[in-house]
Amino acid sequence: MKATAAVCEAAGRPLRFREVEVAEPRATEVLVRVTASGICHTDISIMQGKIPFGLPGVVGHEGAGVVESVGSGVTTVRPGDKVLLVSPSCGLCQPCLTGHPALCAVPALRWGGRRLDGTAVLTMDGEPVAARFLGQSSFSTYALVEERTVLKAPGDLADDVLAPFGCGVVTGAGAVLNVLKPQPNQSVVVLGAGAVGMSAIMAATLTPAARLIAVDMVPERLALAEELGATDTINGAETDDLTAAIKDATGGGANVIVETTASTKVLRSALPALARGGAMGLIGAPAAGEQVSLPVVQLIMGAMRIEGIVMGDGTAPFLQALMRLHRDGRFPVDRLVRTYPFDRIEQAMADAESGKVIKPVLTFGA
Ligand SMILES: [Zn+2]
Numbered sequence: 620m621k622a623t624a625a626v627c628e629a630a631g632r633p634l635r636f637r638e639v640e641v642a643e644p645r646a647t648e649v650l651v652r653v654t655a656s657g658i659c660h661t662d663i664s665i666m667q668g669k670i671p672f673g674l675p676g677v678v679g680h681e682g683a684g685v686v687e688s689v690g691s692g693v694t695t696v697r698p699g700d701k702v703l704l705v706s707p708s709c710g711l712c713q714p715c716l717t718g719h720p721a722l723c724a725v726p727a728l729r730w731g732g733r734r735l736d737g738t739a740v741l742t743m744d745g746e747p748v749a750a751r752f753l754g755q756s757s758f759s760t761y762a763l764v765e766e767r768t769v770l771k772a773p774g775d776l777a778d779d780v781l782a783p784f785g786c787g788v789v790t791g792a793g794a795v796l797n798v799l800k801p802q803p804n805q806s807v808v809v810l811g812a813g814a815v816g817m818s819a820i821m822a823a824t825l826t827p828a829a830r831l832i833a834v835d836m837v838p839e840r841l842a843l844a845e846e847l848g849a850t851d852t853i854n855g856a857e858t859d860d861l862t863a864a865i866k867d868a869t870g871g872g873a874n875v876i877v878e879t880t881a882s883t884k885v886l887r888s889a890l891p892a893l894a895r896g897g898a899m900g901l902i903g904a905p906a907a908g909e910q911v912s913l914p915v916v917q918l919i920m921g922a923m924r925i926e927g928i929v930m931g932d933g934t935a936p937f938l939q940a941l942m943r944l945h946r947d948g949r950f951p952v953d954r955l956v957r958t959y960p961f962d963r964i965e966q967a968m969a970d971a972e973s974g975k976v977i978k979p980v981l982t983f984g985a
């Protein structure tokens with residue numbers, strides 16, 4: 620099967636649209652005609668060379684589409700089904716077997732660039748191209764993925780809104796609903812009002828938390844955060860004491876802090892604003908190796924928790940619940956999305972980088 624993919628040939632170079640050959644589905648594989656793909660910062664980091672991945676390669680990991688064909692052993696979807704592509708998982712390791720597929724202990728499924736047996740999924744001019752990026756490689760008109768990476772989606776959910784559920788949306792919403800779980804009358808502070816932060820805010824409106832505080836430096840984002848349910852906002856560009864601003868907005872300290880900015884400076888400023896018994900979830904990843912020193916005694920005496928969260932610890936039933944909430948008008952992901960035709964991918968990336976657009980989503984002509 621031939622496909623058109625946006626190929627990253629070397630770090631820092633513009634993407635090139637190339638014709639690639641997609642392998643035939645094996646027994647457990649599904650060939651998906653991609654109809655929409657969100658752009659996430661991890662994709663951009665690969666292209667900038669900040670995170671290693673095989674090159675030439677095809678990234679993209681917020682795909683949605685229609686099943687084109689399936690391998691002989693596939694049972695959960697069939698040709699014609701609308702599907703969301705999700706985080707890959709093996710189904711056999713300890714995290715997978717205990718209900719945490721987002722923590723799957725087989726990193727080669729995410730970063731390996733090929734099938735686990737080493738064979739190529741994509742080739743270009745007869746040579747292998749790294750694919751299966753985070754299980755997907757959705758910057759391509761077709762993606763060949765494992766059955767566990769596809770989730771059947773409601774037929775009436777618009778493809779461009781569906782696509783980001785697989786990473787940005789589940790990451791923010793899951794951090795709040797699956798991991799941090801704010802309790803009645805508590806305060807939730809979300810650092811960074813991008814796609815992940817906005818998803819966290821929308822999810823927090825579904826909890827009994829009383830105050831939802833969005834922190835960002837872009838006034839338009841803070842305005843949207845308020846429309847989506849934030850009760851208060853803090854413009855980080857207008858305060859030189861973020862710790863005090865958070866304490867002030869929360870009446871003494873935040874019960875829950877969701878860190879999505881990837882800035883250790885922001886993290887350091889927010890940490891002392893955690894309330895007794897509070898929890899901070901770390902989602903935004905700074906450069907590998909970056910460290911922050913901790914006020915150990917205060918953390919102990921305040922019974923505070925700091926934890927890393929991957930993909931919102933999401934599961935298939937959780938994603939299905941989010942899709943239902945969206946359909947019922949209680950989780951308006953559509954407010955975050957701006958679409959671009961696939962051939963405008965460079966513009967979409969630039970707009971994501973500049974912060975002009977919260978969630979750029981590529982659409983693929985039929
Ligand atoms: Zn992502």
Ligand SMILES: [Zn+2]
Binds near residue numbers: 712713722725
């Ligand atoms: Zn696993």
